[in-house]
Amino acid sequence: MEFMEDTLTKNKLYQGKIITLETQEVLLAxxxxxxxxxxxxxxxxxxxARDEKDRILLVRQFRKPMEEAYLELPAGKLETHLTPEENAKKELEEETGYRCGSLVYLGAYASSPGYSDEMIHLYHAQDLTPGVKGGDEDEFIDLIRLSDEEFVKGLRLGVIKDLKTVAAYTLSKLL
Known part of the structure; x- marks a missing residue:
């Protein structure tokens, strides 16, 4: 059986600052x-990214859809005028106050392909130097530093439950 769906109709329901919601009627195989x-x-x-003591740099910020603060790796939405690598460098400095000398690309992965086309590019930042912490006006972020042992404990206890964070950490250990 062929794994394709032909689009019969498209209807854009909402166009926002970050997302667009559409419905489609499709023809199955x-x-x-x-x-x-x-x-x-x-x-x-x-x-x-890891600091000079090899601690993982994480950010804690309130996530409205989940109605709680999440502990995550620095991350952000792609800006169309920047490459994914340029976006990664910008987000790292804005959220942590560190610049990186280089980035190791860990790959791009679908966050939830059952309903979204979002792809997240994962990186491992290296050769950190102090930069300037910034961020968006509507972001309130705390910088948290964890050892590998503390990070794994956070996974086990459900303190760290952001999937892109788990994926980037795991891939950095495998590659």
């Missing part, structure tokens, strides 16, 4: 029709 809801997202970056 067996000739039946189905309905799809799709979130269009420009994509993002997520950066694993």
């Amino acid at each position: 067996d000739g039946k029709q189905a309905f799809r809801e799709i979130v269009r997202h420009p994509g993002g970056v997520c950066i694993l």
